[in-house]
Amino acid sequence: ICCPIFAAACHKGRAVLARGAPRVPGPSPGPLPTMLPLSAAVAASLAICAAAGRTDAAAESPSRRLVATNGTGVERLSEHAVRVQEQCDAIQHCYCIKRTPCGWCDTTGKAMLGTDDGPLDADHCPHWVSWADDCATLYCHQGDWAEFRWHLSCAWLPLACLVLWIATYWSRADALKAREAPARSQDGEGTELQQIFLQGAGQEPVRRWTGPTYPEEQINDMFQRKRTFEGFRKGLSCPKELRLQEGASRPYEQNLSDLSVPPGENCESSRVGPHRFSVTLQVALQWRTALGASLVSTAGIMFLSALYLTFLRVAARRLDKEDYNWLAMVTKDFAAVMSPLQTAVSMLLSFYALNRVAWYWSVMMEGFIIQGRSHDIAMIGGVSKRETEEDWRERFRLYRYVTMNFWYAYEPFCPRLSKVGMQPLLDSGLCEPLEAEILKASHRSPLSVTESWIANWIAENLQAESRQQAFQALRELRRGSAVMGALTAQRAPVSFESLLYVVVYCLIAILPFAPSNIDYDNRRAVMEGLHLATVLGDGILCAFYLALIHMLRNLQAPFDDIGAPYDALNPVAILNSTERKLRDYLGSPSAELIAKHGLSALRL
Secondary structure, eight states, X not given: OHHHHHHHHHHHTHHHHHTSOOOOOSOOOOOOOTTOHHHHHHHHHHHXXXXXXXXXXXXXXXXXXXXXEOTTOOEEEOHHXXXXXXXXXXXXXXXXXXXXXEEEETTTTEEEEEEXXXXXXXXXXXXXXXXXXXXXXXXXXXXXXXXXXXXHHHHHHHHHHHHHHHHHHHHHHHHHHHHHSOOEEEOSSOEEEBOSOBSSTTOOBSOBOOSOOOOTTSOGGGGSSOOOHHHHHTGGGOOGGGSOOOSOSSOSSOOHHHHTSOTTSOTTTOOSOOOOHHHHHHHHTSTTSHHHHXXXXXXXXXXXXXXXXXXXXXXXXXXXXXXXXXXXHHHHHHHHHHHHHHHHHHHHHHHHHXXXXXXXXXXXXXXXXXXXXXXXXXXXXXXXXXSSHHHHHHHHHHHHHHHHHHHHHHTTTOHHHHTTOSHHHHHTTSSOHHHHHHHHTOSSOHHHHHHHHHHHHHHHHOOHHHHHHHHHHHHHHHHHHHHHHHHHTOOOOHHHHHHHHHHHHHHHHHGGGOOTTOOTTOHHHHHHOOOHHHHHHHHHHHHHHHHHHHHHHHHTSTTOTTTOTTTSOOHHHHHHHHHHHHHHHHHSOOHHHHHHHGGGGGTO
């Protein structure tokens, strides 16, 4: 007796169990055989569960068939369906039918109990919504606390990015103020200039300048000692207080190992730094690096990205479905433009960055070539006569000429050197007043005048093979200085460089409005997702591109330690090393004198 009833109930409840499965075309199935009691019992149990709302499928489906059948198979609302209908009457918004057995009639603006085809106990509804995701809007008021939690989940990410942008902006502003502030300390008699080169932003200077006060742009490492003929004449027996400064506060090329040495350790004794991630990240985020200089812009892009994603979340919840689809189409168009633009930017940046870094290393190697040729001239000049006081004064003159030539080889390209002027050279003893007047009167640059002075010295004081070798070294020195000037003047074509910058900036401008990892057609996923990974990804990508642009722009001035102190080359470091070596070549006693007098030759 029960099998036909159960079979009919199962036949009527098939749409509930299918949960939106596509309908298979064909004739409708007939009544189930009554001779299969086991199958009928299973079907009946599933139908009862669907009617009671106890299965997951029934809990998720918005179109319940909570019906019962009499012996003739006629549908009627069960007592449970009556209670559920009362629940549907209390629903005020379409999206509130989520996880209920109710549907929504847009025609009447009411929730009703029904199936995928329409309501059960009402007239035909032209605009029937059986699934919550198909509602015109996804708004459902579930109480003030629930609304507050949702709005808080939308607002916390833009607020966090805004705080990050403000923090990076003020941190950068404080670092710039500290760099631009006069590095002077008042004492009882006057002022003293602190060491220009600092180990890091906000750290104490390495040493203090105790000599004459010059403009802040001058290089302290160059003028720590005054050069005198008496000190030069002492040669290798020169006392420590008269010797030249050893090394510089910053190496010729500053690398990550120099900056990752923990505080308190000597950089010279720890050339290979620990390269721990925390230390490396701390160095990379300082404003003196390309990545650190791009942090303010990166934080701003992250804020825009978080703000736009919050706008999309609110739009997915509040806007009508058609209006949201238009907004999603615009965002997908931005994402479609983003992909080919990113490919073009990657190709241009890779080509330009690799060539520019190779150019940077070429400039660095030319500095070593100039240093080596200066060593050659002094080494060959060391064979000149050293018998009289006048001979030693000639050696001291060559020492000053070669040092000044090295200085003027870099002076046009290094902003700090170009702002020093002639007075520090006079006070340090490298240049005499008459020579200074001649150098100021040069037609092109003082470098050509010092080169001619070196050539005259070689012609007057060297003979035969030593003179020929010295002139060969001088020619290579002049070539190295000329190549240095040519390399620093080498720039990319204006059209290429402007195109590169414009394309990168367009990519950065589109980046916050074209998140490519979001399914915009799924309004529920857009509305309920936090999208934190999307914002972080936009920030990392923006930091990468902006840091590359910043690095390429700074590499165009490889000696500009004002703009990018960590990437700039420091020619004063190799100049100090070269000057000490010149004193060894020109101030050491000859082999004959050592053989004749032993160690006392140092004093002779």
